[in-house]
Amino acid sequence: MDFLASFKICSSGLSAQRAKMDVITSNLANMETTKTREGGPYRRKKVVFAAAPLQGGFGGLLDKALSQVKVEKVVAEEGVRLIFDPQHPDADERGMVAKPDVNLMEEMVEMLAASRNFEACVTAFDATKSMALKAMDIGK
């Protein structure tokens, strides 16, 4: 059915925003983490989205114009924040501790954006559904 195409795109958008939310939560939870399995402090993660062609859409020209979103990769940023704290068990010989370069404000803004984006996808879904239902009222 033709409205299934926009449902598919909505679904991919919702999944993508949820993945972004997971990454943001991980950044927030690890704001003070100085130990990781790879060694060194936790690195701030960022999610990268990519447009993927939609299969099974309208067919023809419009099919090429439509694309859903997918999570391409999650990249770790290089930077760390050096803080002077000689008492810390992870301090180096100069008393500096490497902490994750996570900015609370930045993460909160990203979180807001993700949740608003998610809401927008849900609204688009609802609008599509009401269009489909309205179409069924034709002739009544």
Place this chain on the structure above:
Amino acid sequence: MDEFRIKSGTILPPPSLVKENESIAGAPGKVTKDFSSLLQEAINDINKLQIQADEAITKVQLDSATSIHEAMIALEKADISFRTMMQVRNKILDAYQEIMRMQV
């Protein structure tokens, strides 16, 4: 449901008509399926969507790794396709009752 779409912008004559009288003017191509098999296919498709929705909601209940929105979307797909089927059924019944009311 793709089968219900009107092919190449022309309205197909009812399949039974085509079988009885092949020389309909402007009949586009040959109709291979009759209406009842098309309806059967459509109902099967709708049933498939219902089963998918069932599976999705079971997965959400049993396995926390599945996302809620995918289950909800599966439910909505099943809902809309079922409503469409009900509309088709209502139309068919209306037509049937209209014929039954005919004066003889």
